[in-house]
Amino acid sequence: MHILVTNDDGVRSPGLLCLKQALEKVAKVTVFAPERNWSAAGHNRTMHKPLRVDEVSLADGSMAYASNGTPSDCVALALLGLVPERVDMVFSGINMGANLGQDITYSGTVAGAMEAAIYGLPAISISLCSFDPAADFRAAGRIAAALAQTVFAEGLPKGVFLNVNVPALPLAALQGVQLTRLGRRVYKDVLLRREDPRGRPYYWIGGDAPGGELEPGTDVWAVEEGYISVTPIHMDMTAYHVLEQQARWAALLTKAVLACQEEAC
Amino acid sequence: MHILVTNDDGVRSPGLLCLKQALEKVAKVTVFAPERNWSAAGHNRTMHKPLRVDEVSLADGSMAYASNGTPSDCVALALLGLVPERVDMVFSGINMGANLGQDITYSGTVAGAMEAAIYGLPAISISLCSFDPAADFRAAGRIAAALAQTVFAEGLPKGVFLNVNVPALPLAALQGVQLTRLGRRVYKDVLLRREDPRGRPYYWIGGDAPGGELEPGTDVWAVEEGYISVTPIHMDMTAYHVLEQQARWAALLTKAVLACQEEAC
Numbered sequence: 001m002h003i004l005v006t007n008d009d010g011v012r013s014p015g016l017l018c019l020k021q022a023l024e025k026v027a028k029v030t031v032f033a034p035e036r037n038w039s040a041a042g043h044n045r046t047m048h049k050p051l052r053v054d055e056v057s058l059a060d061g062s063m064a065y066a067s068n069g070t071p072s073d074c075v076a077l078a079l080l081g082l083v084p085e086r087v088d089m090v091f092s093g094i095n096m097g098a099n100l101g102q103d104i105t106y107s108g109t110v111a112g113a114m115e116a117a118i119y120g121l122p123a124i125s126i127s128l129c130s131f132d133p134a135a136d137f138r139a140a141g142r143i144a145a146a147l148a149q150t151v152f153a154e155g156l157p158k159g160v161f162l163n164v165n166v167p168a169l170p171l172a173a174l175q176g177v178q179l180t181r182l183g184r185r186v187y188k189d190v191l192l193r194r195e196d197p198r199g200r201p202y203y204w205i206g207g208d209a210p211g212g213e214l215e216p217g218t219d220v221w222a223v224e225e226g227y228i229s230v231t232p233i234h235m236d237m238t239a240y241h242v243l244e245q246q247a248r249w250a251a252l253l254t255k256a257v258l259a260c261q262e263e264a265c
Numbered sequence: 266m267h268i269l270v271t272n273d274d275g276v277r278s279p280g281l282l283c284l285k286q287a288l289e290k291v292a293k294v295t296v297f298a299p300e301r302n303w304s305a306a307g308h309n310r311t312m313h314k315p316l317r318v319d320e321v322s323l324a325d326g327s328m329a330y331a332s333n334g335t336p337s338d339c340v341a342l343a344l345l346g347l348v349p350e351r352v353d354m355v356f357s358g359i360n361m362g363a364n365l366g367q368d369i370t371y372s373g374t375v376a377g378a379m380e381a382a383i384y385g386l387p388a389i390s391i392s393l394c395s396f397d398p399a400a401d402f403r404a405a406g407r408i409a410a411a412l413a414q415t416v417f418a419e420g421l422p423k424g425v426f427l428n429v430n431v432p433a434l435p436l437a438a439l440q441g442v443q444l445t446r447l448g449r450r451v452y453k454d455v456l457l458r459r460e461d462p463r464g465r466p467y468y469w470i471g472g473d474a475p476g477g478e479l480e481p482g483t484d485v486w487a488v489e490e491g492y493i494s495v496t497p498i499h500m501d502m503t504a505y506h507v508l509e510q511q512a513r514w515a516a517l518l519t520k521a522v523l524a525c526q527e528e529a530c
Contacts, residue, residue: 042307232507242497
């Protein structure tokens with residue numbers, strides 16, 4: 001089996017190296033990652049500039065591909081042919097910092113897995129719930145290898161990938177694993193206004209780290225309780241509960257559009 | 266009522282101007298848009314550089330805010346206080362080119378509406394199904410104003426926004442409106458390798474425009490049939506059909522994690 005590893009913290013991230021080394025115990029691994037940090041880059045596609053790809057050495061002396069593109073660009077470049085061997089799974093991470101609830105629509109880490117899912121490959125994104133630069137990724141690495149083996153053995157339903165968050169605890173202290181749904185993050189963003197040396201204003205979106213609603217069964221709750229959270233994700237963001245009120249909304253919208261068409265006649 | 270208008274084609278886009286002028290017939294409008302094109306930018310947040318905001322003039326002489334950030338940055342900046350008046354709705358577009366199926370996870374246009382939904386505001390993203398630089402946005406503009414009035418009158422369920430795609434047809438030729446689910450795009454990406462004047466390779470992800478599966482009830486199908494497609498979207502990407510197999514997956518994952526913990530002892 002052959003696993004493509006990417007991330008959004010960049011090719012020099014210790015979380016990437018740890019993931020690569022852990023997965024090498026269960027599969028052949030190729031690393032194809034952004035040359036710089038793309039945190040909160042979202043799921044995107046570089047369309048306005050050419051993409052460069054370089055071969056670089058990781059800290060353990062092994063070769064990796066590094067690109068000026070985003071995590072999703074890296075996955076697309078690899079799967080469209082830059083990595084000659086067939087890829088069986090894409091693994092993205094280990095991210096420094098949790099990716100919970102609505103975070104996943106911002107997350108470059110998760111975007112790497114999304115891109116793989118669009119290409120029809122099994123994929124897993126994994127994040128360590130810590131922003132400590134000295135954080136220990138090893139427990140999360142072992143979990144990653146165990147999950148890869150499980151997914152190789154069992155497969156994943158079509159179009160579904162797994163988003164995994166691991167509390168920053170020693171392996172033995174983890175409470176186990178919970179299959180979760182996405183919870184609700186509560187963001188605490190504030191606007192910070194500063195002035196450059198020429199007196200012109202500029203802004204940062206800052207504020208405290210996001211909190212979340214601790215509803216049992218959610219990813220936000222699971223990691224707070226010390227569980228590894230595994231959330232099955234798909235790309236279908238349709239709000240089906242609104243479609244169930246189809247008749248009412250269809251009538252309202254039809255009325256609005258007809259009025260608009262008649263007025264134009 | 267006060268509508269914040271953004272887009273991902275940039276503050277100079279004719280689609281933005283058309284949307285602003287159409288919505289002014291039903292509400293007060295403030296424009297806050299990226300200074301450049303961010304197509305396929307995804308849902309993201311600029312964290313690595315300061316954000317600048319300038320006041321610029323649109324082609325009709327009116328004032329707009331322009332930022333070096335992404336569409337979601339623009340919405341966040343506005344809602345965090347840079348636009349002093351309370352905002353009642355966010356409208357993103359009119360995008361040049363459809364945003365259907367999995368496109369919405371890439372789309373900067375849709376990301377503007379996502380960001381608004383995270384802030385708890387009603388939001389609509391709207392795209393014209395044409396890449397013709399001379400495309401006529403007026404029919405889509407009138408539809409936008411009609412939809413804004415409907416949403417003001419009826420509200421939207423919490424956390425849900427509307428993603429709208431309008432076929433590039435005269436208003437009278439539109440077949441009406443369909444409330445749809447997201448369909449499946451079929452991408453036709455290919456890797457293009459070129460060499461710069463110094464012989465170093467660079468890459469574009471190119472290929473034909475994406476197609477899609479024409480399954481009735483989907484957005485892809487609706488616009489192909491000449492209908493305005495309105496898809497209710499929420500941020501919860503949990504694959505609930507996998508959670509229904511909870512027992513089996515929880516057992517598999519627990520087994521894998523336990524093995525991993527025991528091995529480490």
